[in-house]
Amino acid sequence: MTFPFDALRRRPDVEAPGLVAFDAADRLLLDESAMLRAELGPGELVVIGDSYGALGLAAAFDGATGIRVHQDSLTGERALAANAEELQLADRVQSMPLGAELVQGARVVLLRLPRSLDELRDIAAVLAAYAPDNVVVFAGGRLKHMSLTMNDVLRSFFDTLDVTHARQKSRVLIAQGPRRGPAPEPAAGEVDGLAVRAFGGAFAGTRLDIGTRMLLTHLPDRPAGGTVDDPWIDLACGTGIVAARLAVQHPDASVYATDQSSIAVASARATAAANGVADRIEVVRDDALQQRASASASFIALNPPFHSGGAVTDQVAPRLFADAGRVLRPGGELWAVWNSPLGFRPALERLVGPTRQVARDTKFTVTVSTKR
Template sequence: MNRLTTSWGAFELARFPEDPRETLRAWDAADEYLLRQLKGTESSAPVDLSGDVVIVGDRWGALTASIAPHSPLQITDSFLGRQATLANLARNGIDAGDVRLLSARDVPPERIDVLLVRVPKSLALLEDQLHRLAPAVHADTVVIGVGMVSEIHTSTLKLFERIIGPTRTSLAVKKARLIFCTPDPALERTPSPWPLRYALPDDVGVVAGRPVTNHAGIFCAERLDIGTRFFLRHLPSGTGPQRVVDLGCGNGVVGTAAALANPETEVLFVDESFSAVASAEATYRENVTTDAKAEFVVGDGLSGIPDGSVDLVLNNPPFHSHRATTDTTARRMFGGARRVLRPGGELWVIGNRHLGYHVRLRRLFGNCEVVASDAKFVVLKAVRT
């Protein structure tokens, strides 16, 4: 936990879930830059926050906590980001009722007077968000985007320009930059092109040629990523009743493959992204027409899943948290898998070879087997003894 000190006040902030080994802060220079801009600078007046304020993509709640007295509406695709916001509001004595929380899949607000956009890593997610929010923007709406310099590209600015109106950027401060966009009421408000659907390639086993639905913002939304492609070729085969978890499910193609391979499989799709779980459910519903059972959960990994209740966990863990490279998420996923697996249950993991997941799995499970590998990826199996 660290203290963010601004002209709005001082706030104790932490990421979620808290990890004493984690050194990453719950805010960065982009958050600080935007908060200074809202308060006013030598060259600009303070932004009037008395109207309907919407914050999009606040990563850990630093922006929402800072301007909570103005009752902002926060829109996020991240369950962890939402939980971080709630936790940070509580630790700073701010009533959660002072803010409104929506997911990226919820119906957007009807009016926006101030729109604050934390530029996401995914250009597709930004495109979808701007399309969905544009009808609520009017000529006098203040629109400010923010991000680190490495996150803002010409393509980013073109999206603001094409969907909202004329756009310019600020000077960089501490490697952060602001985006100022003036709404143009004359622009045609077109629907979002998302979600995107495509057919899987012919070399991925039981799901070959099947359609996949991808909402904006999920990993490799425009094509099947090569890691998942390799994983699909080497999934375990099983018969009889099984409870399987597609952990970090993305568009759900791995869990769908498990259900198609064994009609007696009950699959639990889990992801911290609201858009990912929506994608997984759409993919599964379109492809699995048997009486197989499935559950779709937006949440914090395997928390809430009973101990010893699962036969198989399939996992392609992320190794980035926004711009930072970290194995924190993988560590928690592996630990959660060991807890929820029954004795003899298996965790199957796909990962880049250089990440060395086998070391952590052997330490945690006492065993680890290489199922398949190529020059870039490795499929590992660990058994709960």
């Protein structure tokens, strides 16, 4: 029997034509690692960057047990759990944070190459710091997302690097001989007097992207709420710049920041600490605002992402609008910035309430939507 790739689904992430749960790079990684994986004992396989479970679950289907998996995306992690349950493989995979416990004792690591070189650098640093000397890392991706600089990054952390032949527009890099070094630390920067910290792969890094800058420029001087029971919310917080700015400007305020990315959450916590406001910013890894009660907030700020995994899509933002609408109490406000050509105002009107334009240029629009 062969693994039923077509049974994999993306939910709770966006599902739509053209958005896939696996691709040729997953198949190539499994094929290139098959012989070595057949020799593994329990707990000796680690998977990093497994979008929706194709790598971990196919390996489990082949007989591997005690598989440790790390996914940056919480929706990907939940999709893996749902797919594992449906395929009756849930007892063979375990999701874990990126760190020492994930990679210690691993003989084989299957890695989907991230697009960000900084993210790859952080992953390689964790492997070099904590994985055994005999670990073999199979790192694969689609050719259109790979670059020779990825080879250079891996060579800086491993003694040898082999490159496989391409197949179906995919390729695998095989790294061995980890060079011991420190675990990764967040990059440090400063934006308009605000300290910013970013682990590799965080959106915009230590910079302030132009959409968030436009949102910050137009936020109200003192939004409603900001108390412990009614904190200001930074939804899809990224590195936590909006949350930190609110907390720094208002020393009596409480802020709740949330993102589904583990990289973003770690970065936002580091940003809060660097600005001395970690005691007033709660940073939570969550899919939208699922951990928040309905009608529990007066103010939400949002710069929604425009991608799901590696795919560009306009279907992520409406999910966030809808959950923001649920969490806002009547009269509460969602302040959002979005790409002007996307025309999100009708969706905001439908999912939150009456919406007015605050600012607009050729690239971005800032709106405020009031909960009915």
